[in-house]
Amino acid sequence: MALMIGTPNHFAHEHKSAATYLDVAANDHGDEKGLLVHRALQRIESAEPHLVEIGPGGGAAVEFLATRAAKEPRPLQLTLLEAPGVTSTSLTDAIDRFNAVGSCVLVHGWAQDIGRLVREPVDVISxxxxxxxxxxxxxxxxxxxxxxxxxPTVLHPYGYFVYRDVYAVDAPSLHERVVQSYSAQAWLQFWRMFVPHYLREGTHPYHHHDDEVVARQNSRIVPVAELDSRVCAVIEAPVGLFREVQRHYITCRDHAWRSGVLGFRPVLDGPLSGDWIDFRAGHKRVHYALTESEWMPAMRRANLLAVSEPFGDHHVIDGDIFDAVSDVALMAFMAAAEQGDDDCARTWDSWLTREGGETYAYLTLDELLSSFAVHSIEAHPDQDAVLMPVSADDVFTRDRRYYNRFLAHRLPNPLTDAKQMVLFQNIPVSDTNTLQRGLATLQTICSKPTLARLHTAIHWRG
Structure with a gap:
């Protein structure tokens, strides 16, 4: 029954395990990752709660839970499920720290095989x-x-599933057609290089004839692969595709930053990465160091230093100015990669291999909540539980303020960049009181057709 996610060759084991990615780039926001896990633990009555984390990455959440476990009066068991071939030094260190206050084991396997890899029901899955x-x-x-x-077959009755991933869009469907315009040269260059590859090679839902991407420049329809980065483009496409372009542009930019190929490397992790001028507005100072890359022209380097200030062994600059400098550098970087420059092409290809085929937004919140509920209750002929959030504050988003500020400065109609957070409880269908609380929560979020579908599934089983 389990579906192996590792059989496709395009799962980039090497790139997913690279220290610059897993130990650094993917090893952040530990408190956010562990927030709902801690909330679930407060509701669990087990004398020795057993937690499972799927895809622990660099161990940021494990670190957070180790801190919490030290204050927890009950012993905690933690099982980590990671894809085969994916390793991380920082995760190994985090496991050691957790084992000092609890019990932690690492199991390699595929996510859909969790029912076989975790042999006994657990209290929380994250x-x-x-x-x-x-x-x-x-x-x-x-x-x-x-x-x-x-x-639900792996969770105890009343156990919890903690979900955290990229927020989709505030729309009835990812296929809803919208029109956006692009005038920034770096974004037009990215559309030309990335979107044809993504639609051709990536796993995505945009296959229907109504999902066609229609780009116009100078009032004429042009193929996306032939967009002129010097001419404003008006593009009509599914809103979900625009969401993908935004998220991939950001990950590509961050990847180029970390590589140092642009001639500078900003500090993206640790205390200096949170040097805010105005947190609510997403306005920060950026700390960066120059790299030895010879690709950055001397004049551009001099201009960058002219608007920066020395700070110890590196420099600091206003985030808005740094974003503008980065866009110019990224545009030149992509053009060089397109023309076959070795360093730039290698950096572009490594990002494309690691993340270029991924789809970040696959369900709206309405679809997400209803899918979990309906598919969980249809899990097995004997299944009598349904995964739903019980309280309204178990469903929320965390805005990425810095990214949203950047997007607002570059795009006329930016889509919100955020993390979607949901705490699902495994509710027995026989518990009508808790079930009604869950349904009341969904009534404030979901559409009427969604609620009708969910009611039908529950009553069919009940």
Whole structure:
């Protein structure tokens, strides 16, 4: 029954395990990753709670839980489920720290095989930034639905599933057609290089004839692969595709930053990465160091230093100015990669291999909540539990303020960049009181057709 997400060759084991990615780039926001896990633990009455984290990455959430476990009066068991071939030095260190205050074991296997890898029901299962990889590498919606059906069979009654991943869009469907305009040269260059590859090679839902991307420049329809980066483009496409372009542009920019190929490397992790001028507005100072890359022209380097200030062994600059400098450098970088420059092409290809085929937004919130509920209750002929959030504050988003500020400065109609957070409880259908509380929560979020579908599934079983 389990669907192997590892069979496709395009799951980039080497790139996913690279220290610059897993130990650094993917090893942040530990408090956010562990927030709902801690909330679930406060509601669990077990004398020795057993937690499972799917896709622990660099161990940021493990670090957070180790701190919490030290204050927890009950002993905690933690099982980590990581994809085969994916390793991390920082995760190994985090496991050691957790074992000093609790019990932690690492198991390698595929996410959809959790029902076989975790042999006894557990109290909490957590997945952070993992569901989009299941979608991208594990059979698209089929892979997601397989996991949704499996999770309640691995959870105790009243256990919890903690979900954290990229927020989709505030729209009835990802296929809703919208029109956006692009005038920034770097973004037009990215559309030309990335979107044809993504639509051709990636796992995505945009296959219907109504999902066609229609780009116009100078009032004429032009193929996306032939966009002129010097001419404003008006593009009509599914809103979900625009969401993908935004998220991939940001990950590509961050990847180029970390590589040092642009001639500078900003500090993206640790205390200096949070040097805010105005947190609410997403305005920060950026700390950066110059790299030895010879690709950056001397004049551009001199201009960068002219608007920066020395700070110890590196420099600091206003984030808005740094974003403008980065866009110019990124545009030149992509043009060089397109023309075959060795360093730039290598950096572009490594990002494209690691993330270029992934789909970050695959379900709207309405679809997400209803899919978990319906597929969980259809898991097995004997299944009598349904995964739903019980309280309204168990469903929320965390805005990425810095990214949203950047997007607002570059795009006329930016889509919100955020993390979607949901705490699902495995509710027995026989518990009508808790079930009614869950349904009341969904009534404030979901559409009437969604609620009708959910009521039908529950009453059919009940």
């Amino acid at each position: 997945a952070s930034a993992l569901m989009h990889e299941v979608y991208s590498y594990g059979g698209a919606y089929s892979g997601l639905h397989t996991m949704m059906r499996t999770l």
